[in-house]
Every structure is written in structure tokens, then in C-alpha cells.
Amino acid sequence: MKLKIDKDKCTGCGLCNTICPEIFAIENQKAKVLKQKTDNNSLKEAIDICPSQAIILT
Ligand code: SF4
Numbered sequence: 001m002k003l004k005i006d007k008d009k010c011t012g013c014g015l016c017n018t019i020c021p022e023i024f025a026i027e028n029q030k031a032k033v034l035k036q037k038t039d040n041n042s043l044k045e046a047i048d049i050c051p052s053q054a055i056i057l058t
Contacts, residue, residue, distance in 0.1 A: 001038040001057055001058070002036065002038075002057070002058050003023070003033050003036055003037075003038055003043075003055070003056070003057050004033060004056050004058075005024075005030065005031045005032060005033060005054055005055060005056070006052075006053075006054045006055075006056055007030050007054075009052040009053060009054035010030050010031050010052055010054040011051070011052055011054075012026055012029035012030050012031065013051060013052075014026050014031075015046070015049050015050060015051070016031050016046040016049075016050055016055060017031065019042050019045055019046040019049065020040060020042050020043055020046045022034065022035060022037065022040070023035055023037050023040060023043060023046070024046065031054065031055075038057060043057075
């Protein structure tokens with residue numbers, strides 16, 4: 001599984017970073033993936049809560 005951010009959709013709201021600070025950081029008003037840690041329990045919550053559907057897990 002690969003985790004990435006659709007930078008065109010991301011608004012930099014910071015919710016993903018609040019929920020999963022070990023996975024997501026905010027840099028230049030966009031989220032970025034710090035760590036490919038796709039077995040994290042709160043990752044699904046972050047994906048669901050992202051208002052822009054910018055978190056992509058493939
Ligand atoms: S929750 Fe979504 S829109 Fe907000 S910073 Fe994270 S990826 Fe971007």
C-alpha cells in the first residue's frame with residue numbers, strides 16, 4: 001500500500017496532521033507524508049475526515 005497526498009486537492013487545513021502527526025506534516029500549506037505507515041489505526045480516520053479527499057491510499 002502506498003500513501004500519498006493529492007496536492008491539487010489539499011487545502012492545508014491540518015486535520016490529517018492533528019489526527020496522525022507521525023504520518024502527516026504540513027509544509028508550505030500542503031500536507032506531506034512523513035512516513036509510509038499504512039497499518040496505523042488512525043489513518044483511516046484521517047482519510048475519512050479530510051474535507052478535500054486529498055489523502056490517497058493505493
Ligand atoms: S486533511 Fe486533507 S485537506 Fe487537510 S491538510 Fe490533510 S490532506 Fe490536506
